[in-house]
Amino acid sequence: xxxxITWLQTAPLWQAALALLGENAVILLLAVAGGEWLAWIFRxxxxxxxxxxxxxxxxxxxVSTVLTNTITTIVGLHLWRAGVIRFRDxxxxxxxxxxxxxxxxxxxxxxxxxxxxxxxxIYGWLHRLHHExxxxxxxxxxxxxxxxxxxxxxxxLLTISLxxxxxxxxxxxxxxxxxxxxxxxxxxxxxxxxxGRIPVLRYVxxxxxxxxxxxxxxxxxxxxxxxxxxxxxxLRRDYFESIGVLPQWVTGEVPGIQELNGSSSSRASxxx
Numbered sequence: 001x002x003x004x005i006t007w008l009q010t011a012p013l014w015q016a017a018l019a020l021l022g023e024n025a026v027i028l029l030l031a032v033a034g035g036e037w038l039a040w041i042f043r044x045x046x047x048x049x050x051x052x053x054x055x056x057x058x059x060x061x062x063v064s065t066v067l068t069n070t071i072t073t074i075v076g077l078h079l080w081r082a083g084v085i086r087f088r089d090x091x092x093x094x095x096x097x098x099x100x101x102x103x104x105x106x107x108x109x110x111x112x113x114x115x116x117x118x119x120x121x122i123y124g125w126l127h128r129l130h131h132e133x134x135x136x137x138x139x140x141x142x143x144x145x146x147x148x149x150x151x152x153x154x155x156x157l158l159t160i161s162l163x164x165x166x167x168x169x170x171x172x173x174x175x176x177x178x179x180x181x182x183x184x185x186x187x188x189x190x191x192x193x194x195x196g197r198i199p200v201l202r203y204v205x206x207x208x209x210x211x212x213x214x215x216x217x218x219x220x221x222x223x224x225x226x227x228x229x230x231x232x233x234x235l236r237r238d239y240f241e242s243i244g245v246l247p248q249w250v251t252g253e254v255p256g257i258q259e260l261n262g263s264s265s266s267r268a269s270x271x272x
Contacts, residue, residue, distance in 0.1 A: 035138025072153030098169025184210030
């Protein structure tokens with residue numbers, strides 16, 4: 001790791017930019033491949049209707065997202081080289097506390113930013129693109145307007161500019177960020193039904209949680225947890241009862257899904 005840090009600190013910008021572009025491309029491939037594998041493994045527990053055939057706009061928007069993620073990373077590299085962003089090199093308990101702190105800070109910050117993105121003055125030209133795909137699949141995670149994606153990236157850079165986290169804590173957070181985003185767009189629920197009955201775990205957002213947001217844009221704005229939705233009254237009331245299934249209010253609007261929903265419901269009941 002020391003060698004990587006030294007190289008990033010001294011490499012010509014164009015070389016670092018190419019390396020960061022490759023890193024973001026690999027993250028995309030791993031997220032989509034891993035997400036599709038999970039979607040196949042848990043295909044009997046659909047929480048969203050099957051996605052439509054892939055559209056060209058999804059491909060081009062994904063390319064745009066990889067590029068804007070790379071821009072964010074390059075800006076972060078510049079800020080780090082300039083001393084604006086600093087990080088610790090410890091790997092002990094405080095590094096793991098950093099993970100929790102970063103998750104909570106970013107969770108509330110992204111909740112607020114997400115609510116702002118749904119304001120009528122902003123939603124139509126910025127956030128609607130993501131919601132055009134109300135049948136999420138792993139690739140949907142990367143279907144974002146470039147300005148929206150950059151705003152999330154700048155929020156992350158602001159956070160680590162103000163909070164002196166460890167290299168390990170930031171790295172683990174970023175991995176969890178991709179993992180949560182991928183799970184949220186699987187279209188199936190990998191978490192078991194009993195997950196919603198455990199006092200602490202029930203507040204961790206799963207695939208059902210974010211699928212409901214794609215189906216009802218007035219609720220479930222959180223990313224990693226349900227905490228802020230519970231606090232501000234934006235958690236959909238039937239969320240806990242619908243974990244791991246396609247509820248009737250969704251299937252009733254999508255012809256041909258009722259049979260699948262019945263199969264999913266019966267399996268979920270047997271798992272309880």
